[in-house]
Amino acid sequence: MNIKPSSSIRQDYNGFSKYCHELDEPVILTRNGEADLVVMSHETYRRMEARNRLQSKLLVAEKQVAEGAELMEHENVMETIRRKLNAAKENH
Incomplete structure (x- = not known):
């Protein structure tokens, strides 16, 4: 599982986007230490x-x-x- 804090997308969208595209798997974003969202590239x-x-x-x-x-x-x-x-x- 790929887990990142929600701040990673706010602080560096381009880097986070690149990470998602390279990873080619869903990424779980946490908020206050709890799973909140799942993000993945369009492809x-x-x-x-x-x-x-x-x-x-x-x-x-x-x-x-x-x-x-x-x-x-x-x-x-x-x-x-x-x-x-x-x-x-x-x-x-």
């Missing part, structure tokens, strides 16, 4: 959110498999992904 937050979305989708898929849902063949899955990637490229 770290985006990756955390992506992991959470993926985990949610995997839980849904596991439930579907447990309930007997029909599975797709590997080639069909890959073709679907390729189509979606190509469509995304064409829209940009």
Whole structure:
């Protein structure tokens, strides 16, 4: 765990920001010796959110498999992904 006093952000925002970006993990800020806030770089937050979305989708898929849902063949899955990637490229 990475713990810093809240004064570290007030006294040197640029240094604290650099620390968060280099650390690439959440930092717990304390206030009067007690945990108060959790701070992280935007990129770290985006990756955390992506992991959470993926985990949610995997839980849904596991439930579907447990309930007997029909599975797709590997080639069909890959073709679907390729189509979606190509469509995304064409829209940009």
